[in-house]
Structure formats: C-alpha cells, structure tokens
Amino acid sequence: MNLEERKLMQKAQKAGQFTDFAFLCKGTKIPVHKVIICAQSKVFNAACTSGFKEAISGVYDLSEYPLELVEMMVDYFYLGYYEDPRADVSKVSLSTHLSMLALADKYAIRGLEPHSKLWFIHRLNQKNTELKEFLDSLPVLDKMPISVSRDVVEEAVYYTRETLLTCTYFLKEVMLSIMSTPVASRCSDCSKSGPPFSITLELAGGPSEEEN
Structure with a gap:
C-alpha cells in the first residue's frame, strides 16, 4: 500500500x-x-x-x-511510522524511542525495530537535544538486551565521549568530587584499616590548597 x-x-x-x-x-x-x-x-x-x-x-x-506508546505502536502498524519520516527534527524524546524499540522486540513487530533505532540516533544527534534528556534515557536502555540495543549503545557511547570531551568544567567537577571524597566512604576495606583520609586533586588552572 x-x-x-x-x-x-x-x-x-x-x-x-x-x-x-x-x-x-x-x-x-x-x-x-x-x-x-x-x-x-x-x-x-x-x-x-x-x-x-x-x-x-x-x-x-x-x-x-503508557497509552501514548500503544497509540504510537498502532500508528506504526497503519502508517509504517510513528513519527513522520519527512520531518527534519524529531519531536519524540529519546526515552520514548527506546520504549518503542522495547515494544518492537517484545512483540516481534517487523520493521519497528530499525525505525525506532533510526529515530533515536537522529534525535540524539540533534543540536537541541539536552544532556539531561540523554541521561534520562539511559535507565530504559540499560534494561534492554544487548542483542537488540547494540547499535544504540554504540551511538550512546560515542555521544557520551564527544559530550564529555567538550565539557571540561564538568570533567573537572567530577574529578574534584571523586578525589576529595574520603576513601573510607567509597571502600569498605579501607574503612576497616584506619581513620578516613582524603586526596585533593590539583588541576591545571585551578587553585591549590596552599594558595587557599
């Protein structure tokens, strides 16, 4: 048709x-x-x-x-898509695309699997897609079998690497948080051997403890 x-x-x-x-x-x-x-x-x-x-x-x-997902699945059955393939921008969230992929896998819906993967990747690479939306989609991705999600996982890993490399302030804050946390609070073995201690990381361009 x-x-x-x-x-x-x-x-x-x-x-x-x-x-x-x-x-x-x-x-x-x-x-x-x-x-x-x-x-x-x-x-x-x-x-x-x-x-x-x-x-x-x-x-x-x-x-x-959710009712929205079922309605989108029915749209796919009749139209061959749940989001207009002629659109330049995806209006559906990353989590929803992954949920559609999960539906495709569970109910063996022919064609819906590659369709939802394609739209997830398209949405992920849009300039207006925020990091929070990506992070919110990870729990959905984590529940899926790797045999179904492999292509999507590879794209997610690439997106994460590229995003973190361009966000040096975020990386600095993460490293400072990790290195300034008492080791005992992160390791049960360390907490048994003596009093907690902390390690302070001095990054290039940042103030050291002596300067403070």
Whole structure:
C-alpha cells in the first residue's frame, strides 16, 4: 500500500470501521484490524489465531504501557511510522524511542525495530537535544538486551565521549568530587584499616590548597 492508502486504512481504524480486534490500555480500547497487526507481529498473530484468551475475547491488554506508546505502536502498524519520516527534527524524546524499540522486540513487530533505532540516533544527534534528556534515557536502555540495543549503545557511547570531551568544567567537577571524597566512604576495606583520609586533586588552572 502507498501512503495515501495507509492513511485511508488508519481513518477506518480510528472510526472503528470493519475492525475485529482491540488493544486495551488503562481503560481505553483501541480498535484495530487483525489483518494489519497480525501481518506485522508474530506475537499478535499467535494471540489472534491460537486458543489464547485474546483470540476468544478479541482484546489484548497492554495496560502495562503508557497509552501514548500503544497509540504510537498502532500508528506504526497503519502508517509504517510513528513519527513522520519527512520531518527534519524529531519531536519524540529519546526515552520514548527506546520504549518503542522495547515494544518492537517484545512483540516481534517487523520493521519497528530499525525505525525506532533510526529515530533515536537522529534525535540524539540533534543540536537541541539536552544532556539531561540523554541521561534520562539511559535507565530504559540499560534494561534492554544487548542483542537488540547494540547499535544504540554504540551511538550512546560515542555521544557520551564527544559530550564529555567538550565539557571540561564538568570533567573537572567530577574529578574534584571523586578525589576529595574520603576513601573510607567509597571502600569498605579501607574503612576497616584506619581513620578516613582524603586526596585533593590539583588541576591545571585551578587553585591549590596552599594558595587557599
């Protein structure tokens, strides 16, 4: 199907026309067509064609996920994307892209995995992406199997290296914090051997203890 035909199918889906299955998320039912979701997901295909309760009820409960994620997944099923590929800037957060990648892996959604990876990398390399957004996405990335996240991890490592190398003040503060912390508070073995002591790091361009 071309994009216009996909949009017509999505319009029918949103209107509930000829739908024969539904996703349930936190009390909200999202009607879908089996032929659309089963052709792209091995998991949903099995749920619809086997003796599972979902095949009998016609409803698959996805309430463990935010409604926004489920709606984006359905958008992908019908349009082939959850964020317009013609857009120059990604408006979806890094954490959300990773959550979509996790959905793709869990439900074996063909095509969604490379799509979400591509958008994560695109968002990561945008000039307006803040370091905090990247740091917030790391717990999501950490929970994913490396077989799925390897490409994304490599990009994240590269981004971290490049960001830290250009942020010397941040590096200085981190090193000062580490080196001025009593060793005993960081090492249980050291705390048993005697009173705590600290090491002060003198960085080039910074004041030493004697100067203070």
